[in-house]
Amino acid sequence: MKYTRITALAAIGVAALSLTACGNEGSVKDSSSKGSSSSSSSSSDGGSKSEGGSGSGGSEADNTKSGSAGDTESRAGAANGATETTGKVAFCKTEDLAIDAADAAPDENSGRIDITMINRGSTTCSATGFAGVDIKDADNTSNPIERGQAQPRITTLKPGDAAVFNLAYDIDSSGDSLASPTNILVTPPNETHTVTLEWPAGAGEIKGAYTDVEVYPTHTTE
Known part of the structure; x- marks a missing residue:
């Protein structure tokens, strides 16, 4: 148990x-x-x-x-x-510019033609650069002008403002110059339309050939 x-x-x-x-x-x-x-x-x-x-x-x-x-x-x-x-300011159109040429020789040896462009348009435009220039001779030939050694400057024109560029050359005082310029053909910078201006009365004779004339870039008159 x-x-x-x-x-x-x-x-x-x-x-x-x-x-x-x-x-x-x-x-x-x-x-x-x-x-x-x-x-x-x-x-x-x-x-x-x-x-x-x-x-x-x-x-x-x-x-x-x-x-x-x-x-x-x-x-x-x-x-x-x-x-x-x-x-960006648009380039000035030829049709909006009043263009004129005048003799501006500083002395008897240096020839200079001032070409003035006034903005007659209603908007601001740019005239910066080199204008295209040909000189027309009495024999009806046109001769392109070479650019001078200069750097373009910003040239902005408000309505009514003016820009100027120059043609420079040596004056021939011998009386034997072979150049007989009658007109200046100007095409504003970055344009394709050309205006024809009369060669300024009283401007000195060109020494050498048209290839000895130089065009300089635009700048403002201020």
């Missing part, structure tokens, strides 16, 4: 131990599960922060790019706006 009771108690003890172990194992699993869940959650949070960081950085990069594009468009718009409002 005692033996049977001991056996029964032993069996009950084993069962209890078994239940306790199962309970502990469940606790361990639950704890592990919670830890894993917590770790996963923590990892997820860290990941989302990291993604959020890179996402934020990516977003800033996108914003920077879109900002740059916006800035570019803005600058382009501003540039277009500037072009529309102020714009």
Whole structure:
């Protein structure tokens, strides 16, 4: 009888131990599960922060790019706006210029013809550069004039403003000049239309040939 009771108690003890172990194992699993869940959650949070960081950085990069594009468009718009409002000054048209030639020799040896162009148009224009010049001789031949060694200056003309350029040459005082100029053919800078002016009365005789005459760039009269 005692033996049977001991056996029964032993069996009950084993069962209890078994239940306790199962309970502990469940606790361990639950704890592990919670830890894993917590770790996963923590990892997820860290990941989302990291993604959020890179996402934020990516977003800033996108914003920077879109900002740059916006800035570019803005600058382009501003540039277009500037072009529309102020714009590049168009070159003066021959038809808008009153052009005249006059003798302006500084002395007996140096010949100079001043050619003045007045803006008779309604808008500001540019006369910057070299005018095209030919001198017409009494024999009806036209001779192109070479450019002098000078750098063009910005020459902007408001309505009513004047620009001038010069023809320079040496005066022949011998009376044996072979040049007999009658007209000056002027094509304003960056234009294709030409005007014909009379050679100024009283201008000194040209020494040498027409190839010895030089034209200089325009400049304002101020």
